[in-house]
Amino acid sequence: MSNLDSESDSLNIREVAPTAQLIGSIDIPGDKSISHRALMFNSFAEGVAQIDGLLESDDVHSTMDCLRALDAQISASGRDSFTVNGRGTKGLGQSESTLDCGNSGTTARLLTGIVSGLGIPSVISGDESLSTRPMGRIIQPLNQMGVRISGRSSDTLLPLEISGSPTIQNGLVIETGVASAQVKSAILLCAVVAGVSVTVIEPKPSRDHSERLLSAMGASLEYFEDDRGHGVRLLKRIGELRAVDVTVPGDISTAAPWITAGVLHDAAEITLNGVGVNPSRTGIIDILKLMGGNIELKSERAVGGEPVADLVARSGKLHGAVIGGDLIPRAIDEIPLLALAATQAEGETVIHDASELRAKESDRIDCTVEILAAFGADIEGTADGFVIRGPTKLRAATVDSYGDHRLAMLGAVAGLLASGVSRINGASAVTISYPEFWDRLASLSTTA
Ligand code: S3P
Numbered sequence: 001m002s003n004l005d006s007e008s009d010s011l012n013i014r015e016v017a018p019t020a021q022l023i024g025s026i027d028i029p030g031d032k033s034i035s036h037r038a039l040m041f042n043s044f045a046e047g048v049a050q051i052d053g054l055l056e057s058d059d060v061h062s063t064m065d066c067l068r069a070l071d072a073q074i075s076a077s078g079r080d081s082f083t084v085n086g087r088g089t090k091g092l093g094q095s096e097s098t099l100d101c102g103n104s105g106t107t108a109r110l111l112t113g114i115v116s117g118l119g120i121p122s123v124i125s126g127d128e129s130l131s132t133r134p135m136g137r138i139i140q141p142l143n144q145m146g147v148r149i150s151g152r153s154s155d156t157l158l159p160l161e162i163s164g165s166p167t168i169q170n171g172l173v174i175e176t177g178v179a180s181a182q183v184k185s186a187i188l189l190c191a192v193v194a195g196v197s198v199t200v201i202e203p204k205p206s207r208d209h210s211e212r213l214l215s216a217m218g219a220s221l222e223y224f225e226d227d228r229g230h231g232v233r234l235l236k237r238i239g240e241l242r243a244v245d246v247t248v249p250g251d252i253s254t255a256a257p258w259i260t261a262g263v264l265h266d267a268a269e270i271t272l273n274g275v276g277v278n279p280s281r282t283g284i285i286d287i288l289k290l291m292g293g294n295i296e297l298k299s300e301r302a303v304g305g306e307p308v309a310d311l312v313a314r315s316g317k318l319h320g321a322v323i324g325g326d327l328i329p330r331a332i333d334e335i336p337l338l339a340l341a342a343t344q345a346e347g348e349t350v351i352h353d354a355s356e357l358r359a360k361e362s363d364r365i366d367c368t369v370e371i372l373a374a375f376g377a378d379i380e381g382t383a384d385g386f387v388i389r390g391p392t393k394l395r396a397a398t399v400d401s402y403g404d405h406r407l408a409m410l411g412a413v414a415g416l417l418a419s420g421v422s423r424i425n426g427a428s429a430v431t432i433s434y435p436e437f438w439d440r441l442a443s444l445s446t447t448a
Pocket of ligand 1: 033106181182
């Protein structure tokens with residue numbers, strides 16, 4: 001084994017010990033969903049955009065690499081700052097190679113919408129995990145819109161192949177059948193770049209970052225609710241979209257491990273600075289508060305068309321709850337951490353309506369059960385969630401991330417609460433969304 005191999009092996013296994021106190025303050029890096037969108041949307045707009053606070057993680061780099069392969073002009077202009085010279089809807093071109101989206105579902109689905117609407121022949125691929133994730137949910141509506149697109153395994157999986165010269169239909173109404181911002185955005189983007197109108201209806205509201213940014217760039221959108229669900233109508237575009245500067249707020253999903261640790265640890269006060277609190281993302285705050293969690297929002301303000309606050313998470317006593325319905329899409333990436341919170345709550349917690357967790361970077365129902373059961377939790381997986389009984393005193397465990405960034409962080413927070421030293425295998429998965437996670441954990445633990 002070379003030195004390099006042993007170094008990368010040691011980075012891939014992390015030990016976590018419990019600490020007497022968790023006191024400190026953390027600046028939260030840029031929101032992943034907004035970072036992808038700021039790069040993508042400005043690339044097909046007209047004008048120059050300055051993006052500050054961009055998240056520099058593996059997923060966002062996958063987006064940047066794919067956009068550059070399509071002739072987008074993106075250049076670094078400082079720490080976390082990038083300039084995008086918008087090419088307009090006519091300026092992007094065919095990539096010479098496959099567009100490799102790595103581990104990033106947002107890159108794969110949104111980019112497919114864009115190249116489909118622009119009529120740029122493309123092949124879209126991803127890593128092993130992304131290659132198992134459902135793509136029929138975008139292939140079907142894009143086909144319906146007039147895109148010639150196919151995928152492996154009877155049009156359900158990556159790689160996808162998109163042919164050129166589509167005739168994108170105007171005025172379609174598409175019911176997605178799933179609350180997914182990635183699906184909704186793929187459809188809206190295909191329509192907006194093609195210059196047609198479309199209506200998307202989803203069963204429950206998903207995050208609305210695409211709608212906010214498209215509106216800021218000059219697109220006209222209307223929202224409605226009816227017996228079919230939550231709808232957004234994109235009106236026919238008049239002229240090109242305008243590039244807009246974006247200051248990316250901190251990612252609440254990145255703040256989530258610290259919020260959870262702060263609420264659950266019995267001697268904690270953690271301040272998280274500059275967290276995006278868009279209501280379509282704040283399910284974790286609402287659910288933890290519903291369970292009795294002590295979370296304070298301070299200095300609420302607006303940054304780049306998105307609400308932002310500083311959050312303070314303090315020790316408290318939790319009780320069980322029944323969690324489902326509209327709360328689920330608002331907390332979708334935080335549900336494994338909420339399952340951990342439930343192991344420390346008095347009584348039973350039932351999480352339901354969350355079958356989407358099985359379609360993420362891993363099967364987050366089965367893998368969360370494996371991880372938390374290893375720590376001694378009383379948890380059962382169901383078809384669409386969990387049943388958890390608490391409180392349980394967690395004991396140290398050796399667990400795997402299953403290559404899933406959110407689960408590496410779940411294991412770390414559980415390790416902070418458990419007695420003894422825990423080991424997280426596959427720890428480097430955090431680079432997908434939060435490359436500094438292990439350093440921040442170390443600094444928070446030593447301030448104790
Ligand atoms: C995302 C939407 C969510 C979320 C993912 C990022 C986005 O996925 O889980 O991490 O940026 O649009 P779905 O829209 O598929 O639920």
